[in-house]
Structures are given as structure tokens and as C-alpha cells.
Amino acid sequence: MSFQSITGQERVKRMLQNSLRTDKVSHAYIFTGAPGTGRRAMARAFAQAIYCKVLPDDACGECLDCRKVEHGNHPDLHWIVPDGASIKIDQIRELQKQFAYRASASNIKMYILEDADKLTVQAANSLLKFLEEPTSQVVAVLITDNGQALLPTIRSRSQWIPFLPMGRSSMKELLLQEGHPPVLVQAAVNLAAGPEAARELIQGNGFAELRNLVIQLARESLSRLPSAMLTAQQKLAKGEFSEQLPRFMDMLILWLKDMVQLKLGSREELIYTDQLDWMSQQALSYSMEHWIACLEQAVETQKRLRSHANPQLALEHILMRLKGV
Structure with a gap:
């Protein structure tokens, strides 16, 4: 998945690609915004671009590292989702344990936390210590619907990347071009913040x-x-x-x-x-x-x-x- 394959969020793409081109990738980012605005897809594209051996500021999608990220088996990329209702301290401890080992040829380790606002207090404090004292070159992406719910100390140590809802007319045009029924498109674009979420609604059960x-x-x-x-x-x-x-x-x-x-x-x-x-x-x-x-x-x-x-x-x-x- 490349940046160009993601619809919308042009400002976010420019920021991330510029950081790659100038070799100024931050050690932590907060991707905040409504569900369906493409945060997860952007995090994956960013990971692929970081590890891609062909292009300087995007993912080629063809090299071995790009394919490993796409298939979820890149050794230096760790994707964490809530265990039940929350992200628990044991998950953060396991992450720290994994990061104690040397990175492979890329020399960069990366972790992506989905629903980062669901960190328990203990997990959040443990993550904060990890953000302050990484053991190697580390890039963190925290995905959240509500960035304000994160600890102020985590927010202050991370680069804030807001994902804005896509305009309804642009969403509608895109979904109609894809061949979705107009009556369903009209409802979906009024209920979703981005084409990804609107598409899920239209194709969803019922x-x-x-x-x-x-x-x-x-x-x-x-x-x-x-x-x-x-x-x-x-x-x-x-x-x-x-x-x-x-x-x-x-x-x-x-x-x-x-x-x-x-x-x-x-x-x-x-x-x-x-x-x-x-x-x-x-x-x-x-x-x-x-x-x-x-x-x-x-x-x-x-x-x-x-x-x-x-x-x-x-x-x-x-x-x-x-x-x-």
C-alpha cells in the first residue's frame, strides 16, 4: 500500500513524505480522527515507506520489505490492538522485550497501537517510559479516535497528526465512480467521516x-x-x-x-x-x-x-x- 493509493488526507501525506525525504521522521506520532478517515491505512503505508528499499518517500509495494509489511510479518514492525476492552501493561512489556533485540537490516523498529486511548493507566505509564527512553531507533504510531484522552505527557512527546473528515461531495463522487448504488451512497456519506467507513457501511450486512x-x-x-x-x-x-x-x-x-x-x-x-x-x-x-x-x-x-x-x-x-x- 502506497500513500498514493489512499484517498484524501493530502496534508497528512505531505507531512509524512516530507519527513521521509528530509530524514526527519519523529520518534512518535498520534494519528487522531474519526473512524473511517484512513488512519489505519496511512499507518500501514507509512510503515511500508519507512522500510521500502526502492523509493525514498513512499512504498514501491514490490520489494521484500514492502511485501512483509503488507502481509503482517515484518520482523521490526509490531502492531498492537486492545486485548478485550483495553491495551494492558503486559502487552507493553512484551513490546519492550521485543525491542530489546537488535533491529534487522533496516535498523529501525516500529510499533503501531490501535485504539491507543484504551491503554490502561499502568500500560500508559509504561509506554511513556518507553517513549522517553527507547532502547534503539524506534518509531511509534498511536491511532486514536480521541487524542485528548491520552496522557498529556504522551501527547507532549508525540507529533500530532489530525485526520479530518473528507468532504461529502468528494466522497459521494468517489463512491459513485466505484459503482455503489446512489441511494445507499447518499446515506453513507452523511454517516461516515471518510470513504473507507462509507464503503464499509454500504457493503455491510443490512x-x-x-x-x-x-x-x-x-x-x-x-x-x-x-x-x-x-x-x-x-x-x-x-x-x-x-x-x-x-x-x-x-x-x-x-x-x-x-x-x-x-x-x-x-x-x-x-x-x-x-x-x-x-x-x-x-x-x-x-x-x-x-x-x-x-x-x-x-x-x-x-x-x-x-x-x-x-x-x-x-x-x-x-x-x-x-x-x-
């Missing part, structure tokens, strides 16, 4: 079905509320989509935003573009206050579900609000 379920429940709530209640119970509260209830709420909120837009008389940047006929009629049948109240209720329901509210009751409240009961 995304199209969840979108259809939003449409079905919205239709039923506005015309046959008892039927909507039954559908919600069978499919969402206790059924096949119960694990995907948070994603359903995300998509319902997108639908409600469309209804507010339609009530305002705007058809720009709508998500459910294939449902405009009936949605437009329903949008005009209720007041703006109604749609805003529904949107607020949906956001509140989302919060309550995160706090382990009863799914059936939470869904019934939002569906009744849609009907105006």
Missing part, C-alpha cells in the same frame, strides 16, 4: 435493509400506527435488527432532516431522493413545529438508547410522535 425499514416504519407510522408498532417490535426491539438499533436511529434522523427540508420547500442535498413523492405530500400535511419536534424526539431517543433505555418503549414514543399522537 445497510440497505435498514434504510428500507426506516421508510417502511415512517410510512406505517403516518398511516397505520398499530402496524408500525408491531413492525418495530418484531424487527427492531427484539428481531433481526436489534443489534443495529443505533444505526437505524441515525438513518431515521436523516429521514426527518429530509422532511424538515421538504417542509421548507428545499430539495437540495436530500438523502431519500427515491421517496420524494409521498414524502413531499406528508411533509406538507404537518406543521414545521411537528417535524422539528419529531427530530428533537429522535435525537433524545438516541441518547436514551445509549443509556440502555427499553428499546420497545423508546421506539413506540418516537413512532407516536411521528403520527402526532
Whole structure:
């Protein structure tokens, strides 16, 4: 994987490639940003570029070292992920033990920590000592959704590399070029911070079905509320989509935003573009206050579900609000 194969994050690429060209690679980096912005792919591309024997500031993808990084068996690269819910001190101790040995021909050892904000206090303190006193030439990459959750002393000893969400229009254009269904692309780019995450959503299990379920429940709530209640119970509260209830709420909120837009008389940047006929009629049948109240209720329901509210009751409240009961 080369830098050029990663879509977006041009500023990050320039920073890392410039450090390689000028031989000023830092001993530690924090790759921080939302999931799906390409942090993991960038860390792998950076590792390949560091070890590549052919190109000075990128990965050729063909040399032995590039292939070893790609296949996860380069002897000087260590990739650490949480053991259960956290990264534990034993994992950091094992890393330090591995790094006590000499590096191979590259003379550089590298480690990548995924979900670095999940370090236990003991592991974080052990890592800090390792950052302060590396036993050899070491490069660290800490990947995190929330860089502020790391110890201030770790942050101060690392170069901060922010990964910014990709613009929706750019994401949409890219995903459409790849041949993904437009109606799914439109929803995914509004729920994901980067093309990688949007692609995972579209290709993931049940995304199209969840979108259809939003449409079905919205239709039923506005015309046959008892039927909507039954559908919600069978499919969402206790059924096949119960694990995907948070994603359903995300998509319902997108639908409600469309209804507010339609009530305002705007058809720009709508998500459910294939449902405009009936949605437009329903949008005009209720007041703006109604749609805003529904949107607020949906956001509140989302919060309550995160706090382990009863799914059936939470869904019934939002569906009744849609009907105006």
C-alpha cells in the first residue's frame, strides 16, 4: 500500500513524505480522527515507506520489505490492538522485550497501537517510559479516535497528526465512480467521516435493509400506527435488527432532516431522493413545529438508547410522535 493509493488526507501525506525525504521522521506520532478517515491505512503505508528499499518517500509495494509489511510479518514492525476492552501493561512489556533485540537490516523498529486511548493507566505509564527512553531507533504510531484522552505527557512527546473528515461531495463522487448504488451512497456519506467507513457501511450486512425499514416504519407510522408498532417490535426491539438499533436511529434522523427540508420547500442535498413523492405530500400535511419536534424526539431517543433505555418503549414514543399522537 502506497500513500498514493489512499484517498484524501493530502496534508497528512505531505507531512509524512516530507519527513521521509528530509530524514526527519519523529520518534512518535498520534494519528487522531474519526473512524473511517484512513488512519489505519496511512499507518500501514507509512510503515511500508519507512522500510521500502526502492523509493525514498513512499512504498514501491514490490520489494521484500514492502511485501512483509503488507502481509503482517515484518520482523521490526509490531502492531498492537486492545486485548478485550483495553491495551494492558503486559502487552507493553512484551513490546519492550521485543525491542530489546537488535533491529534487522533496516535498523529501525516500529510499533503501531490501535485504539491507543484504551491503554490502561499502568500500560500508559509504561509506554511513556518507553517513549522517553527507547532502547534503539524506534518509531511509534498511536491511532486514536480521541487524542485528548491520552496522557498529556504522551501527547507532549508525540507529533500530532489530525485526520479530518473528507468532504461529502468528494466522497459521494468517489463512491459513485466505484459503482455503489446512489441511494445507499447518499446515506453513507452523511454517516461516515471518510470513504473507507462509507464503503464499509454500504457493503455491510443490512445497510440497505435498514434504510428500507426506516421508510417502511415512517410510512406505517403516518398511516397505520398499530402496524408500525408491531413492525418495530418484531424487527427492531427484539428481531433481526436489534443489534443495529443505533444505526437505524441515525438513518431515521436523516429521514426527518429530509422532511424538515421538504417542509421548507428545499430539495437540495436530500438523502431519500427515491421517496420524494409521498414524502413531499406528508411533509406538507404537518406543521414545521411537528417535524422539528419529531427530530428533537429522535435525537433524545438516541441518547436514551445509549443509556440502555427499553428499546420497545423508546421506539413506540418516537413512532407516536411521528403520527402526532
